[in-house]
Amino acid sequence: MNTKTYPIELPHSAFSALRKSPSEFVQEMKYAAVVKWYEDGLISQDKAAEIAGLSRYDFLQLLSRYQVSIIQYTQEILDEELNNALSEDRH
Template identity: 65%
Template sequence: MTNIILNLPDTAFSALRKTPDEFAQEMRVAAAVKWYELEQISQGKAAEIAGLTRAEFIQALSRYQVSPFQYTEADLDRELNYAD
């Protein structure tokens, strides 16, 4: 595993009412959720980055109000046309 060092102001932790470790974990989850939402990574890879199981990651998606499904309206139309 690779470690990344970030310099953050001390006020960042108190603003979010999190310890530095909790803050770091939440940053991992938030980044993974956003990259998943932008369709840059798969759900499995996002869960791995977040340090969560896939089921826990799906729950995190719900907390961030991000759909676990990566389908566009055009994708759904295409799927429905094939179903006919």
């Protein structure tokens, strides 16, 4: 994967507050970002795993660690699925 580095300014206390080295802190920020983007429906599992530098299996484990469901439905998709299920029950 082709990458680009972007500087970010953080107070030194951020690392000690979380008891993480700067590299661990950056990795955790990357993980938190891709999990949130996936949860918000902005990226797929495959893209999130790629950005995080993880296998898809490891990304699914990361979702579990962050207590995020591996299945993401928008309200529109959920309503459609429920309507389909209800109409099938009526037949």
